[in-house]
């Protein structure tokens with residue numbers, strides 16, 4: 001069971017290891033959740049979502065959710081990179097018929113937003129993934145459930161469909177060294193009713209998560225397990241170490257494709273050449289992500305990597321992104337740069353920890369509404385009205401976009 005203990009007795013990570021910034025108000029002050037809250041970097045007058053969650057969670061569980069690899073540079077930069085970008089609004093474009101729908105892999109989404117896969121929701125709240133699934137479904141937001149979920153994929157999909165029979169759930173998969181294990185996981189996702197596989201390819205090994213190493217955090221508390229791994233050959237799903245991360249190759253992706261007709265979304269692509277290869281190999285969509293700063297600490301922020309991937313893909317498949325999305329302006333920036341939709345990881349975990357199902361519903365609704373508001377302020381009526389010429393780097397001089405719509409301004 002997740003323990004929702006009292007205040008964090010440890011005071012969290014010490015401040016001498018360079019981790020403090022990601023852990024303190026800067027992280028918690030920008031939530032969509034806190035989208036009406038203080039500006040980036042300003043002292044938080046009210047506790048942000050991360051800080052509130054921290055008070056609810058065991059310190060090592062909070063650190064597992066909050067933390068990143070190494071110095072947590074990639075983690076911090078995901079949010080900061082959005083802060084370096086400004087949106088140029090267009091004016092006098094008229095029309096009151098605002099819509100936030102986007103089409104992704106043949107389905108209409110109500111908003112360009114989804115829940116990124118994160119492990120172990122029952123560390124955040126006893127209802128875990130069931131609460132997340134119900135809340136996502138109730139707000140019409142697709143959920144990518146993690147292979148490392150503490151609730152089996154069949155139960156996650158059932159909970160989502162109970163809230164909305166049309167609810168969309170995708171399954172995130174780490175390709176496993178034993179093909180038969182991968183095949184069984186794919187069968188479980190298919191049987192459950194998942195509509196796509198999100199194959200995470202940025203994890204040939206587990207990232208060195210500084211806080212987890214310091215806390216000695218590996219094992220789930222008694223009663224919790226990575227339920228999708230149950231009864232698989234060799235798996236004892238009670239520890240982070242039981243989720244094999246392994247250097248798969250393009251051949252493994254091809255073998256995976258032979259297993260299923262489900263669309264495949266490749267998660268964790270940052271290099272444009274990989275994006276090109278992925279499209280040539282027939283992947284159905286890409287998810288630009290640095291894994292929330294939990295794998296390669298020197299990786300660029302996801303939004304920094306987005307434009308070159310967009311260019312390489314050249315519209316052949318939809319490109320999604322996640323990492324550091326905390327408010328409507330972040331969604332608008334990513335869309336203007338060419339993403340079809342964006343995912344959120346930690347904001348959902350913080351909301352789950354503090355408010356359970358209601359909390360997740362509130363944070364997703366707030367993000368959706370904030371995006372609609374920003375879209376209107378930018379002079380757009382549809383997500384696709386946002387174009388790259390509307391994105392500029394902060395500071396002077398900036399070059400407003402060239403003659404063609406959609407041309408990058410930087």
Ligand SMILES: Cc1cc2nc3c(=O)[nH]c(=O)nc-3n(C[C@H](O)[C@H](O)[C@H](O)COP(=O)(O)O)c2cc1C
Pocket residue numbers: 064065066078116117118119146147148172200267289290291292293294322323324325343344345346347
């Ligand atoms: C606690 C936690 C667990 C995660 N677990 C997974 C996972 O099981 N599979 C995966 O592909 N990505 C996982 N991720 C990465 C997320 O899918 C996503 O890329 C990242 O959280 C997005 O950044 P954000 O948290 O800034 O929104 C995890 C991230 C966090 C914070």
Ligand SMILES: CC(C)CC(=O)C(=O)O
Pocket residue numbers: 119148240243291294
């Ligand atoms: C425990 C892992 C399987 C999940 C995780 O922490 C991650 O992917 O970042």
